[in-house]
Amino acid sequence: MRTLLRGGGVIAFDGTQHVHLRRGDVVFCGDRIEYAGPAWADRADAPVHQIIDTSGKLVMPGFVNMHLHVTDTAFTRGWLDDYGASAATGAASNVTALYTLLPAIRAAAMAEDQLAAAECAFSELLLSGSTTVVELGFDAEMGDRGDMATPRAVGNAAGRLGLRCYLAPRYRSRYWKMGANGAPAYFPYEGDGLPRMRACVELLADIDGTHEGRLRAMLAPGQVDTCEPALLRATRQVADETGYPVQLHAGQSPSEFRRIRQQHGCTTLEYVDRTGLLGRDLVLGHSMFFSESGDVDDCHAAELERLRDSGAHLCHLPWVKARQGTTMRSFAKYRRLGIPVCLGTDTYPFDMFNEMRMAAALCRVAEGSPQAVSAAEIFHAATVSGAQALQRPDLGRLAAGCQADIVLVDVSKPHAVPLRDGIQHLVLSACAADVDTVFVAGRLVVQRRELAHGNLVDAVARLAEAGERVHARVRVE
Numbered sequence: 001m002r003t004l005l006r007g008g009g010v011i012a013f014d015g016t017q018h019v020h021l022r023r024g025d026v027v028f029c030g031d032r033i034e035y036a037g038p039a040w041a042d043r044a045d046a047p048v049h050q051i052i053d054t055s056g057k058l059v060m061p062g063f064v065n066m067h068l069h070v071t072d073t074a075f076t077r078g079w080l081d082d083y084g085a086s087a088a089t090g091a092a093s094n095v096t097a098l099y100t101l102l103p104a105i106r107a108a109a110m111a112e113d114q115l116a117a118a119e120c121a122f123s124e125l126l127l128s129g130s131t132t133v134v135e136l137g138f139d140a141e142m143g144d145r146g147d148m149a150t151p152r153a154v155g156n157a158a159g160r161l162g163l164r165c166y167l168a169p170r171y172r173s174r175y176w177k178m179g180a181n182g183a184p185a186y187f188p189y190e191g192d193g194l195p196r197m198r199a200c201v202e203l204l205a206d207i208d209g210t211h212e213g214r215l216r217a218m219l220a221p222g223q224v225d226t227c228e229p230a231l232l233r234a235t236r237q238v239a240d241e242t243g244y245p246v247q248l249h250a251g252q253s254p255s256e257f258r259r260i261r262q263q264h265g266c267t268t269l270e271y272v273d274r275t276g277l278l279g280r281d282l283v284l285g286h287s288m289f290f291s292e293s294g295d296v297d298d299c300h301a302a303e304l305e306r307l308r309d310s311g312a313h314l315c316h317l318p319w320v321k322a323r324q325g326t327t328m329r330s331f332a333k334y335r336r337l338g339i340p341v342c343l344g345t346d347t348y349p350f351d352m353f354n355e356m357r358m359a360a361a362l363c364r365v366a367e368g369s370p371q372a373v374s375a376a377e378i379f380h381a382a383t384v385s386g387a388q389a390l391q392r393p394d395l396g397r398l399a400a401g402c403q404a405d406i407v408l409v410d411v412s413k414p415h416a417v418p419l420r421d422g423i424q425h426l427v428l429s430a431c432a433a434d435v436d437t438v439f440v441a442g443r444l445v446v447q448r449r450e451l452a453h454g455n456l457v458d459a460v461a462r463l464a465e466a467g468e469r470v471h472a473r474v475r476v477e
Ligand SMILES: [Zn+2]
Pocket: 067, 068, 069, 136, 249, 285, 346
């Protein structure tokens, strides 16, 4: 069936960048976009079966949300806020939350609770315009002790709702918690995490390409300081053999940076490079502390050059760290170095409009200039950069031949009128509640702000019950 979207504005892709057309057409057939641009000329060989009136809407590509955790986030909300060590010293930012509270909350979330959280998170993601998401699951720190049935069920939940999801169950050599001396302590997993990695790869081989190709595999070795070189080398080997992209949490805190230096005698980027993991298929989640200070200017020029030449992507998660008092310093500095940066939500809310606005504001504050980063650069990070990191030139843009992952944003509201620059509006003024209609692979998944393939009221009720159970079980040592 061929569908024509006509009547409103379009954010089309011209091959290099997104362009706001005040009036434009988008045509898609099956799961593919056939046309995005000014008025589509009727063609006898391409009859249109359905015309959707988009007046009062702005048609944009769905977000590529590159880093999130759907199984525990709901239970951490309200616990981790207003908590943790001062970030101002740069010494132990978020250490208490990461090493004490998070493990306790995760241990209290059983499989049933995790699935309730996942269902709501995926709903929230679709309703706020994310069409491709990367779900980074957990290891044995969860209440189900890392049962592989849980990530499988989580992936299926995303698939049923109509999302495009890269499932990335995590494995690592060791886990962490707060030690007696107030510093993180590390405890080894069986076989330094290699048996768990093999179990993850087996699951990924099984699920990759299911749900009409929307559920895909990604490798996710745990945080950089919890992975032995052998585990990262083994990851590189599997990635080369399978073509699965890889995401590694790295640059998350000053204590992580110090730990790598102490254990391996080098910086975090040098460590990742030595294991052979750097490459076009690698995403480094967080990417804030590649120097102890967190300032890019304090990194060695040679390691930044290696990072740039490798083609690896950084994943910026502005809101989760901003509420702990820190930020990437800076998005603009990495971009000036030619290092690609994509965006993700990490935790709550699962709302890419919020992340785009945070990324723009924090970079401008860090650099002290409104010209430090443009709205267009931020929108590119939220769409095209993520697609590039996944090696998917068919995602994150409205152009012929690309997947029909399309979002209709309501621009008839007071905060949108008059609409002079559609991209500036999306980054600096629009919000999740403006998302009206969403297609993924040409399939309608959100219609008039309602899920087409899920029951949000039931899902929220199940999550509320799960929250009662989990909060009652949490024991902070
Ligand atoms: Zn994360």
